[in-house]
Amino acid sequence: MKIVFFGDSITEAGRNLSDPSDLGDGYVRIAAAKLRPLYPDLGFEILNFGVGGERTADLLARVGEVVAEKPDVVVLQVGINDVWRRFTDGEIVTEEEFERNYTALTETLTDAGAKLILIQPYVLGKTDKQRFRPYLKPCQEAIRRVAERGGFPLIPLDEILSGVTQDIDPRQFAEDGVHPTHRGCRYIADLVIKELKKYL
DSSP states (O other), rough: EEEEEEEEEHHHTTTTTOOOOOOOOSSSHHHHHHHHHHHTOOEEEEEEOOOOOOOOHHHHHHHHHHHTTSEEEEEOOOOOOHHHHHHHHHHOHHHHHHHHHHHHHHHHHTTTEEEOOOEEEOOOOSSSGGGGGGHHHHHHHHHHHHHHTOOOEEEEHHHHHHHHHHOOGGGGTTTTSSSOOHHHHHHHHHHHHHGGGGOO
């Protein structure tokens, strides 16, 4: 079974972009390490197609690379940079554009025969990233609509992590509010594996 993790820096997690076998140091590597002994007979091939800083439009521009791999499952994690760039570069992605891009991504991947798992973008803690929230919420709602229309499993990560960190310092899960710590990566990996089990 071939699984491609497709997303931004949260997925990339410092991987060597010139080495297709490098899974990075984040949730993808942890998920792979847990899946293989759990299902030794399935012969997993796991690829990390995360690239830091990318938005939905950037993933759409290179989705053909993922399609060419003929994956059985694609774990799609993108959205935070569609909001972040508003503050760093003044690049505004409207809710309509976001949903259009996200829909096109899912349709391209499913048309190629891939099953999907969608991961919602999130912000945590009392950091400057909380200013993202008014713009992030419409993106999260758009992803939920896409998931409902397509019948795709959705990991509502913002809701889950916000709940978990009610009584735990959010910095234990994402020190800057966005990029997960090792503990955060382990938590995300477990959530992904739970959804992947539906396809195994």
